[in-house]
Amino acid sequence: MSSVTTTPFDDLSPVLRAAYRARSAAAELAVLPRAAKDDALLAVADALEVRTREIVEANAADTDRARAAGASDTVVDRLTLTPERVRAIASDVRDVVALPDPVGEVVRGSTLPNGLELRQLRVPLGVVGIIYEGRPNVTVDAASLCLKAGNAVLLRGSSSAYASNTALVRAVRDAVHGAGLPADSVQLVPGETRESAQELMRARGMVDVLIPRGGAGLIRAVVEQSTVPVIETGTGNCHVYVDEHADLDTALAILVNAKAQRPGVCNAAETVLVHRAVAGEFLPRALAALTGAGVRVHGDEAWQKAGAAAGIEVEPATAEDWETEYLSYDLAAAVVDSLDAAVQHIRLWSSGHTEAIVTRDTAAARRFTATVDSAAVMVNASTRFTDGSQFGFGAEIGISTQKLHARGPMGLPELTSTKYVVTGDGHVRD
Incomplete structure (x- = not known):
């Protein structure tokens, strides 16, 4: 008689399954050397250029739908991807490659009077969720910065850019996987409904931090409804x-x-x-x-x-x-x-x-x-x-207006946390 092996995660929703896969990918990313991450990002930049036509065609479906819905010229312009804009996005990814890797940096260190060696090191945040509005360039910006900092990323863009984001994430995942990194390092959150975004906000314990990017309404909703810690990228009055x-x-x-x-x-x-x-x-x-x-x-x-x-x-x-x-x-x-x-x-x-x-x-x-x-x-x-x-940070994930963890333009160091490594020689506390 055969039996089926199950895990506690078999009954999870698609959003939570994506978060679980991201958590596994994050564990692999956290220990990768800079060269492996940079090679993957270079592959991403090349893939975006090679698959420009596919990306632009997908984007046309989004912009046509936006115009039919009566969106303003400004909104449509933010949504639009042209071959030139895709090349610019690829160039931005290469700029990220050139940035220093913050992971492993010693923030401070000392030898204590009892002989213990104390070091505070930069480490990845883990799984970062990004909730953002109809700017598909954010999809690649966020993915490249998170990868460079050793994080897995869950991307929840607006439904208005769903076709564009799908094409972009497909290209990024293929490139990342081809470079030997886990494809689930970068995922588009399943679903276009508000419920999928709300589920991401409640994925405490599976998602380490959420970063909203958009207007005041979006930011307020994420801050007020999320049980996951939020880095608030505030409005600019x-x-x-x-x-x-x-x-x-x-x-x-x-x-x-x-x-x-x-x-x-x-x-x-x-x-x-x-x-x-x-x-x-x-x-x-x-x-x-x-x-x-x-x-x-x-x-x-x-x-x-x-x-x-x-x-x-x-x-x-x-x-x-x-x-x-x-x-x-x-x-x-x-x-x-x-x-x-x-x-x-x-x-x-x-x-x-x-x-x-x-x-x-x-x-x-x-x-x-x-x-x-x-x-x-x-x-x-x-x-x-x-x-x-x-x-001079090279790139940013957003501009934080809060006071905890990060404030102002958030570059690669702000996409990390720290941990203490304490080395002794048989030390025991009195």
Whole structure:
């Protein structure tokens, strides 16, 4: 009489089975040398280029469906993969290969008075889940960074990019497997429904950390509903403060760049605060430059009066404007009586992403950087520089606005944890 051997995992849902396979793959990845991971990533880059036509054809199904559903041109553009964009994604993977491997780095070490040798080493997080919206380039970015840091990754993109993500993950898995790594190092979470994402959020004990990437609604849902630890990549309600000691030409250039260079990203400025001492001179110039760049200003009474004098419409600002991440050519604007008043406004309304001060006064700059509680604070520089590549990290998995484990642009070191290795010679504790 034959019998069937079962395991406790036979009755798991497809999502949890994927998580279980990822956990097994993560155990193999954790001990791989850099060369093995880099060879796999080079194979991924080559596979993306070889299979560009397959990927672009799959993407066309997604973009056609998005247009039929009435998606905006901006949304469709974010979703679109062209041969040029696929080549750029492959180039980004090769850039990751060139980055130092953080795994095994000694964070600190010492010999204790009792002779024990203590080392704190960087180790992979394990299984990383990424929940993100309709940007298929994130699929490969996340996979390559997680692999380099020795993690297995579970990718849960939006249903709007399902065909694109399926094609991309198929190419990545084939390349990884061909290079001798477990194919399950990279998996697309099964299912397109909200239930599959919620199941991933509840996979505590099988998934080590979740990272949401997207709008405020997605991030809030993951933070509030997940039982898996979450690294919150927050929204960007970023501020530019023009101090009374600012060079106004510099302030104007920084403000226009921070708002209008690429308004639909999290490090674009959403509010400008101007010291009253320079408002009379700066506001007319700012309104002309911002309007010329296509920006619509939502201002307080001072900005409205300046707009009326210049013949430029300024919409009255409300509390909703102060808290809004527009991701568009809209900007909230106010005049403040002091640096401290600017800081108070920022601490009340900011999402904790990036704030900038423009000033020639080093004391004002020091006070601003010390009292503003955000992940990044710029002095005489655009908020647009808060970015992993701009910071010299090579790449990023997202920008964290929380304070535990990681804060600011998250590169490879932020995709690791640490463990202590203690070496003795028969030591026993008294």
